[in-house]
Amino acid sequence: MTVPGRPSTLVRTTIDTKFHIDFDWWERSRDEDLRTYMLSHLIPEQRERIGTSHEDRQIDYIDPETGEVFRLDELRLAIQLAAQDPNFINPHTSTVDSIFRVFLKYNNLPMSPRELASHTGRSAEVILKTISGGRIYKGIRPFNL
Numbered sequence: 001m002t003v004p005g006r007p008s009t010l011v012r013t014t015i016d017t018k019f020h021i022d023f024d025w026w027e028r029s030r031d032e033d034l035r036t037y038m039l040s041h042l043i044p045e046q047r048e049r050i051g052t053s054h055e056d057r058q059i060d061y062i063d064p065e066t067g068e069v070f071r072l073d074e075l076r077l078a079i080q081l082a083a084q085d086p087n088f089i090n091p092h093t094s095t096v097d098s099i100f101r102v103f104l105k106y107n108n109l110p111m112s113p114r115e116l117a118s119h120t121g122r123s124a125e126v127i128l129k130t131i132s133g134g135r136i137y138k139g140i141r142p143f144n145l
Contacts, residue, residue, distance in 0.1 A: 013132040015124040018143040020108035023105045028142040046078045079104050095130045096137045110143035
């Protein structure tokens with residue numbers, strides 16, 4: 001039986017191993033709530049407005065960099081808008097939150113610690129140590145396990 005927060009197999013990871021947010025991990029987790037955690041990445045005004053909304057509207061979002069169209073709910077749209085702010089990922093944000101925000105900003109595109117380093121300002125080695133230990137933080141795990 002797999003326990004949320006614990007990897008089911010041990011994988012040797014390097015600074016070139018691709019990681020992503022495993023949203024299935026969030027579904028299995030009894031202690032973590034994805035919506036609450038994602039709301040924490042918004043500015044207070046957005047958080048208050050979306051946190052009290054009970055609608056589940058879907059909106060077409062066009063990625064400004066790729067032109068790709070995504071169907072997003074109101075919360076994910078707010079995350080994409082927040083991600084356009086240059087301070088969305090900053091030195092005062094924890095390493096795990098910074099990594100999570102990079103994945104949110106880039107629609108969960110799998111990235112290596114080396115790639116994440118260029119977006120977070122942290123070293124690839126620090127990122128690797130943070131996300132490759134014996135515990136899964138915020139669903140961030142190696143891609144294609």
